[in-house]
Amino acid sequence: MSVHTEDTLDLADIQRGVLSGRPTPYAATYLAFRIDDRGDGRELMRRASTAVTSAADTVSPLGETWVSVAVTCRGMEALGVPRASLDTFAWEFRQGMAARAEALGDVGASSPEHWEAPLGSPDLHVVLTAVAPDPERLEAAIDHARPAYDRLAGVTATWRQDCYALPTETEHFGYRDGVSHPAVQGSGIPGSNQLEVPLKAGEFVLGHRDEMGGVQNPRPTVLGRNGSYAVFRKLHQNVAAFRRYLKDNSTGPEDEELIAAKIMGRWRSGAPLALAPQHDDPALGADPHRRNTFLYGADDPTGYTTPGGSHIRRANPRDASVAGEVRLHRMIRRGAVYGPPLPEGVLQDDGADRGLMFAFIGAHLGRQFEFVQTQWMNDGVFFGANDAKDPVTGAHDGSAGYTIPRRPLRRRLAPLPRFVVTRGGEYCFLPSLTALRWLGDLHD
Template identity: 75%
Template sequence: MSERTHAQVELDLDDIQRGVLSPRPTPYAATYILFRIDDRDHGRELMRRVSAVVTSAADAVSPLGETWVSVALTYHGLRALGLRQEWLDTFAWEFRQGMAARAGALGDVGESSPENWESPLGTSDVHVVLVALAPDSAQLEAAVDRARTAYDALPGVTAIWRQNCHALPTETEPFGYRDGISHPAIEGSGTAGSNTLETPLKAGEFVLGHPDELGGIQTTQPEVLGRNGSYVAFRKLHQRVGAFRRYLRDNATGPEDEELLAAKIMGRWRSGAPLALSPAHDDPRLDADPYRNSFLYQQDDPAGLITPRGSHIRRGNPRDAEVAGVPRLHRMIRRGTVYGPPLPEGVLEDDGADRGLMFAFVGAHLGRQFEFVQSEWMNDGVFFGAGDAKDPVVGSADGSGDFTIPQRPVRRRLCSLPRFVVTRGGEYCFMPGLTALRWLGDLSD
């Protein structure tokens, strides 16, 4: 297959859900609502109704104004709609198994294991995931109230769980770092990537029915069911903010060193300014710089003297660094929406409140994208020569691991890393194209 330029690629943007390709707006309020389908006809009717309000990637605004609505289904949800088994068997096998069954590969062990998940996450009762985002809570609730009439009138469809999310006043995630900075360039998406040095990725890395980086095309049977759809991994991640702050305080020589340690662990300063562009101190001015995410690692920092090779953002996207594997084949769209109240500044003990991120991965390859990154890059260090060292922020730490900060003349090592993030549940889902949603709604026995 010949190389195609960004301008030559055409995607059916009006058939792709906007939640697949568009970065999260700021500010925002959001909600996740899970449904169980007990009557397949009512489930199909729900698909018909939501297809009329789901926002497409071509829409400047949604049918509900500035609110975005996305809908995804689990494997059990597709079964509840009455799809034939031979059709279901054409979906990715990780999706068919479900996130709970894949917990070991994801590092969801110990207190993060499925038996400790929040009910009903990880069970066969979760069939449909509806996600809505709006500029503020009032507009979000108005949209949910309008949507409620669609499913309240369907007794065979039951809302079984809801998680509200919001932007913190600081526009950061709970640990205090600015979030949502990095977004890949995707051919034909119409949305610019955040790194101008990154060659746009083939659309098939994120959307089924289109060529990917290896020239393959992910499809389903029938083809209409999968085309322009994407796999999504939703995860509720509880963050131990007090423990994170206390660890930094206990291992720093003073306030300035504490912030430097926080930056070395993340790979960015709290403002979002990358160490790669501001090695010595935080520079909030970079927040307004359109090139703030345009940097590489191999040419300027192969040893990780500026951005440690084991830091969170370098593990998640090694860019051009020399590592085991091909980073472009494991590139992902990541989204994070905050839930729970912020822990007051300066507090070093967690107060028992539930706070963290609703994390979402979007892509066409659950195995070589999300699961690979989780198992090989976040929960192992072999890919860059660091043995079994885990990600210092989200890794499945047990208190025995460490984190190395390369520096001259003597490297610095942080020891006894505790687990800062605990998985409270999650689901593998499929986010159909709008045509597929209508097709699901029109199914008949």
């Protein structure tokens, strides 16, 4: 089997949603479909191969606008992909996210029995994502993609989630989002941390060598190569509870912002504690070339500046000394806000559904998304904090608080409620453009 090297990464065959960042600000829509007729499902794949945007198209005819198409394992079955081929895909993908719920911390209010239909169910087959700088161009992108699924009686639209990004680039808790992303060898797309060595393409694109020198490529090669896995999750944010927690545990407005920074690892402007340890620095937070260029190991090994338990340090410990090789667990993360903002200063929930649609991109579901979710976000052993969970997204039950390292005494905050509740999600495969055509040409 021939293997593409990082020097020959075929961007024209890779969906743009795998490697390209999103415009700022942007609007996005997720559309889910069920395949009821195999022939129509294959026609959907054929049409999708001409509607999706490749990673080589840095600017589409519509501007910073593109469409990507992902398929679940049940969707692959509905298309008639042979079992011998499906068995070569990641076992987590074949199981589906709902089956992995307990391991992922999706319990209680986050358990699949409470998820939005059809998320996590056998009826979720295809996810189409459209991204654009504004709602007007987003509708144009959807119109552009509509011929791919319109007038196919055997393909049923089952779910839609509209998202957006504020001009401030913040999410509902008030933090600047989308700050960190890795550089991928052969992509030509720079990472946000100039101190991080680009990762091998095989960490994110199937059919290429990864950091361990291996090649993950489901069979046949035409189906797997230049594809990737996508993890979609709809996460509800309890903004009022988060605001009350900060207020109840602080001595005043300045202390409230400090606690918010110690929990996240960044001030809400996006300025990292690593570079602005005492006070917020909005100019730094707004500078994409500076706000993510830092490490932990040499300057802050004990976490006195950026706590080891903070959200961003858990998600990416960088060069810090932790259990596990950090580069093997890197992912491409993208979030999009949904639902109306809770008015500033309001401390009581208004009943509206608001949160984030998250997409995690990688070639290794187990050692990337699942490892980070189970070992780094919902456990603390890797940095010596026993079973402490991530303060922002962790599966809290109100029994454990948050500890901020400081001299001479640590600061212990009250027990944490669960601020983020899973509303649903799924593991998907992002086929290459060649693979979309292959799926469209399948025969029984």
